[in-house]
Amino acid sequence: xxxxxxxxxxxxxxxxxxxxxxxxxxxxxxxxxxEAVLARAVERTREFAEANLLIAPxxxxxxxxxxxxxxxxxxxxxxxxxxxxxxxxxxMKIPEVPLKPEExxxxxxxxxxxxxx
Amino acid sequence: xxxxxxxxxxxxxxxxxxxxxxxxxxxxxxxxxxxNRMADCFVVTESTxxxxxxxxxxxxxALNRDLLPQDVWRSNYRMYPFALLGRLAxxxxxxxxxxxKRLVLDAVLRVADSGIGAMGMIVDMKSPDLLPFYLxxxxxxxNSHSCYLLFGPLKKLQSK
Numbered sequence: 001x002x003x004x005x006x007x008x009x010x011x012x013x014x015x016x017x018x019x020x021x022x023x024x025x026x027x028x029x030x031x032x033x034x035e036a037v038l039a040r041a042v043e044r045t046r047e048f049a050e051a052n053l054l055i056a057p058x059x060x061x062x063x064x065x066x067x068x069x070x071x072x073x074x075x076x077x078x079x080x081x082x083x084x085x086x087x088x089x090x091x092m093k094i095p096e097v098p099l100k101p102e103e104x105x106x107x108x109x110x111x112x113x114x115x116x117x
Numbered sequence: 118x119x120x121x122x123x124x125x126x127x128x129x130x131x132x133x134x135x136x137x138x139x140x141x142x143x144x145x146x147x148x149x150x151x152x153n154r155m156a157d158c159f160v161v162t163e164s165t166x167x168x169x170x171x172x173x174x175x176x177x178x179a180l181n182r183d184l185l186p187q188d189v190w191r192s193n194y195r196m197y198p199f200a201l202l203g204r205l206a207x208x209x210x211x212x213x214x215x216x217x218k219r220l221v222l223d224a225v226l227r228v229a230d231s232g233i234g235a236m237g238m239i240v241d242m243k244s245p246d247l248l249p250f251y252l253x254x255x256x257x258x259x260n261s262h263s264c265y266l267l268f269g270p271l272k273k274l275q276s277k
Binding site: 058060061063064065067068069071072073075078079080081082083084085086088089090092093094095096097098099102103104105106 | 118119120121122123124125126148151152161178179180181184185186188189191199218219222223225226229237239254255256257258259260261263265266267268269270
């Protein structure tokens with residue numbers, strides 16, 4: 001098995017806390033940290049996978065497909081619903097206040113992504 | 118009350134809608150989705166404070182045309198774009214006051230006025246119990262766990 005090493009640092013108090021926890025677990029600090037990091041990584045990956053489940057191509061079941069096809073074949077009543085909803089939305093609109101640039105989250109600037117112009 | 122795109126200034130930590138999954142998403146994950154351009158998030162706050170009273174997220178999704186019979190195809194594009202109302206929540210302190218409905222309507226208006234092509238909007242409901250709520254917001258039932266709106270031609274809208 002190929003091993004890869006990484007370096008990390010903690011404030012002294014946190015370091016001592018981790019060290020004590022490792023001793024209590026009967027593990028070396030290196031093993032304890034490696035195990036804890038791996039467990040956290042697995043948990044985080046699962047959370048993000050679950051969080052992103054919604055952002056996928058629509059995969060309608062039979063019932064949803066039948067509903068959509070019926071709506072597309074005879075769209076007028078469905079459009080009417082949309083126009084009514086839109087009219088209500090305009091009436092109940094919540095005033096919007098734009099964020100200042102310094103209040104925005106930075107766009108991702110990892111390799112392969114395009115920074116905001 | 119005002120609506121804003123979620124930013125650094127908003128207090129996410131104290132948000133509590135009574136649903137742990139949604140709380141966790143809003144407190145810990147939504148900023149990653151924003152940075153990665155997977156979703157955008159809009160929040161309602163009091164005009165004088167940055168405490169979040171409710172939020173929703175918007176993304177784009179697509180329907181594979183090949184799932185539909187040919188007689189309802191609208192173009193030669195293989196994927197038909199839809200807006201996705203991914204998550205929506207209202208703080209416990211403001212539930213039952215109509216804020217959820219205003220958030221849904223804000224999302225519809227935002228997409229309809231965005232100038233970005235979308236055939237409609239889809240909502241993935243966390244629970245079938247939410248169906249009456251979305252029906253009251255003008256949506257139609259798609260199946261037991263989702264609702265939809267088809268956007269009508271703008272020309273017809275202008276003549277109304």
